[in-house]
Amino acid sequence: MNKNLWLGLYMAMCLVVATLAGVLARHAWSSIVDYHPPYNFGESPIEPTTPPWSENVVLIIVDGLRLDMSYQLPEVNRLRNAGADFEALAGSPSFSLPARANFVTGAWPEIHGVTSNYYEKSVATDNLLRLAARHRRSVAIAGIAEWSRLFGKDLKAAGGEFLAAPPKSEEGHYAEAMTALEIFADQSIALWSAKRPNLMIIDFPATDRAAHEYGAASDPYRSAAQWIDGKIAMITASLDLTRSTIIVTSDHGHRDQGGHGGTEDIVMRTPLVLAGKGIRVGSKGRAQHIDVAPTVAALLGLPIPAGSAGTILMDALEVDEASKVGRLQQAVRQKQRFARSFFTSLQAAVPPVFLESVNQDQTSLQLQRAAGHIDRFIEHGKSLQIDQERRARLPRFLAVVGILWAGLILYMWTIRSGWGEVKSVGLGVLSYFTVFGALFWTGGLHFSVSAMNKDSDLGKFLGKDMLFAAIAMALALALSIWQGRRSLQPKTWRSLLPVSLIVPVWVVLVLATHIGMTYWQHDLFMRWYLPDIWYQFGSLLSLLQIQAIGGVTVLAPFMLAAVFRWVGPSPPSATSSDTT
Numbered sequence: 001m002n003k004n005l006w007l008g009l010y011m012a013m014c015l016v017v018a019t020l021a022g023v024l025a026r027h028a029w030s031s032i033v034d035y036h037p038p039y040n041f042g043e044s045p046i047e048p049t050t051p052p053w054s055e056n057v058v059l060i061i062v063d064g065l066r067l068d069m070s071y072q073l074p075e076v077n078r079l080r081n082a083g084a085d086f087e088a089l090a091g092s093p094s095f096s097l098p099a100r101a102n103f104v105t106g107a108w109p110e111i112h113g114v115t116s117n118y119y120e121k122s123v124a125t126d127n128l129l130r131l132a133a134r135h136r137r138s139v140a141i142a143g144i145a146e147w148s149r150l151f152g153k154d155l156k157a158a159g160g161e162f163l164a165a166p167p168k169s170e171e172g173h174y175a176e177a178m179t180a181l182e183i184f185a186d187q188s189i190a191l192w193s194a195k196r197p198n199l200m201i202i203d204f205p206a207t208d209r210a211a212h213e214y215g216a217a218s219d220p221y222r223s224a225a226q227w228i229d230g231k232i233a234m235i236t237a238s239l240d241l242t243r244s245t246i247i248v249t250s251d252h253g254h255r256d257q258g259g260h261g262g263t264e265d266i267v268m269r270t271p272l273v274l275a276g277k278g279i280r281v282g283s284k285g286r287a288q289h290i291d292v293a294p295t296v297a298a299l300l301g302l303p304i305p306a307g308s309a310g311t312i313l314m315d316a317l318e319v320d321e322a323s324k325v326g327r328l329q330q331a332v333r334q335k336q337r338f339a340r341s342f343f344t345s346l347q348a349a350v351p352p353v354f355l356e357s358v359n360q361d362q363t364s365l366q367l368q369r370a371a372g373h374i375d376r377f378i379e380h381g382k383s384l385q386i387d388q389e390r391r392a393r394l395p396r397f398l399a400v401v402g403i404l405w406a407g408l409i410l411y412m413w414t415i416r417s418g419w420g421e422v423k424s425v426g427l428g429v430l431s432y433f434t435v436f437g438a439l440f441w442t443g444g445l446h447f448s449v450s451a452m453n454k455d456s457d458l459g460k461f462l463g464k465d466m467l468f469a470a471i472a473m474a475l476a477l478a479l480s481i482w483q484g485r486r487s488l489q490p491k492t493w494r495s496l497l498p499v500s501l502i503v504p505v506w507v508v509l510v511l512a513t514h515i516g517m518t519y520w521q522h523d524l525f526m527r528w529y530l531p532d533i534w535y536q537f538g539s540l541l542s543l544l545q546i547q548a549i550g551g552v553t554v555l556a557p558f559m560l561a562a563v564f565r566w567v568g569p570s571p572p573s574a575t576s577s578d579t580t
Contacts, residue, residue, distance in 0.1 A: 018550025025543035031525040033116045039345040045303035046333045050326040052301030053278035056244035064208030065250035070271035073229035083275030084283040084316035099251030104128045106293030106308025110530040126306040133158035142188035143203025216254035241276035248273040262448030280318035304334045328367035335374040397520040428480030428503030436472035469548035504553040511542040
């Protein structure tokens with residue numbers, strides 16, 4: 001084939017690969033942020049047969065409060081000692097909006113569909129606010145404006161009031177923002193005192209904003225947490241804890257330098273403190289964010305939301321055996337319905353255990369075990385479905401990756417690559433990953449969305465990934481050309497072109513293999529469940545690297561020609577004898 005034609009085809013292929021990688025990256029990311037759950041939990045919830053255990057529940061969400069920081073707050077610790085102290089696991093992705101949906105639906109993002117802070121619709125999944133409207137329970141919310149976007153329709157149907165927190169301030173205006181947040185906090189307490197709704201949600205954003213501005217290891221973050229602790233003390237003082245219940249929790253933690261969204265322990269572990277009516281003093285344990293909704297429902301005498309996968313925290317509750325049994329019978333029936341809807345939505349067979357009737361003679365402990373048994377069956381069924389899809393994708397993954405690697409190795413053999421070519425290509429590939437890795441880690445990037453400290457950082461973060469890939473590939477090509485001039489014959493830029501241009505192919509195939517591994521394990525597009533976002537985010541970064549590499553590689557022939565024009569070929573060296 002004419003060399004000029006071959007070169008033109010190669011450059012066209014680079015542009016095509018870069019374009020495809022960019023398109024694939026956008027669609028993969030969109031499948032997360034625009035995820036559409038395939039589930040339908042439209043059945044009427046199981047009505048409770050037991051009366052409310054508490055007149056009012058005040059749910060306080062301290063935005064971004066880390067578990068370790070919560071143990072440094074006097075009022076929160078006082079409530080711990082006077083009630084129940086649980087460690088609650090946040091959902092993944094550990095963003096603010098998904099967490100709020102987790103709290104009131106009792107479902108994870110793969111069920112309710114709120115997977116990011118970019119979610120623009122109202123939540124369709126059954127939730128505490130909707131149930132409060134049906135059962136004539138009064139509600140009110142004071143918190144970030146997104147509450148209205150997510151649950152405004154349900155709040156309006158319940159006749160509830162909403163008090164919006166001030167919007168996020170521009171960077172460098174933290175003092176002014178705190179002044180506005182103090183006014184908001186006082187207004188929130190006043191709203192509670194004036195209305196005394198059955199369900200009051202107060203959402204304090206000051207800690208989160210301090211963490212994003214200064215980091216969670218900073219004095220401003222600590223001061224914000226202590227300030228909110230004082231506000232919690234004011235709310236507690238206004239409560240009659242013999243009739244009402246207070247719950248204090250957090251939507252997520254923060255890295256020391258600020259940031260959340262990933263699955264780091266410091267981000268995922270959050271406090272869950274309960275005190276007052278219906279709460280057993282001294283109880284401790286572990287929970288999940290999705291356990292809040294069914295527990296609040298039990299306290300207020302509401303049905304458990306139809307799409308809830310959570311569990312009533314019976315270990316935290318102080319109620320008589322008959323009330324426990326009545327509530328747990330409802331919980332088991334709800335879990336059975338949930339499981340049937342879950343598997344039916346996936347067009348999978350429903351295990352017989354979900355069709356059995358609830359034994360009326362079971363104790364509360366037996367019913368708790370039955371509920372846990374259903375949870376394990378759901379997880380087992382989900383795992384079987386994932387494994388089945390994984391096995392179906394494996395042949396495609398092996399075939400595509402195998403063909404690509406075999407083609408590359410065959411190409412290296414056809415150009416009669418000897419030790420000189422191997423050194424040239426090897427140096428280029430090794431230098432790419434070394435340089436990119438150094439830039440990646442020193443440039444503040446990480447294979448976790450928690451590395452993006454603010455929502456607005458997404459574009460900059462992904463842009464850095466592409467820039468570092470472009471720089472690393474340019475240096476890799478330069479080193480490969482330099483090595484080729486020293487060790488290969490004949491010394492013309494066209495003779496070095498086949499070897500130098502193979503460097504980006506090796507790099508792209510390594511990255512493509514990583515992307516293929518994600519495809520095999522979890523698919524690149526989210527269809528019915530959300531795995532650890534680490535997998536998808538890592539593949540997104542690899543796709544963007546490929547896009548940048550494709551663009552830079554188009555310049556490789558010009559780099560080669562420039563080197564030989566300005567520097568000229570190196571003189572013959574002893575290494576030239578290495579070639580075949």
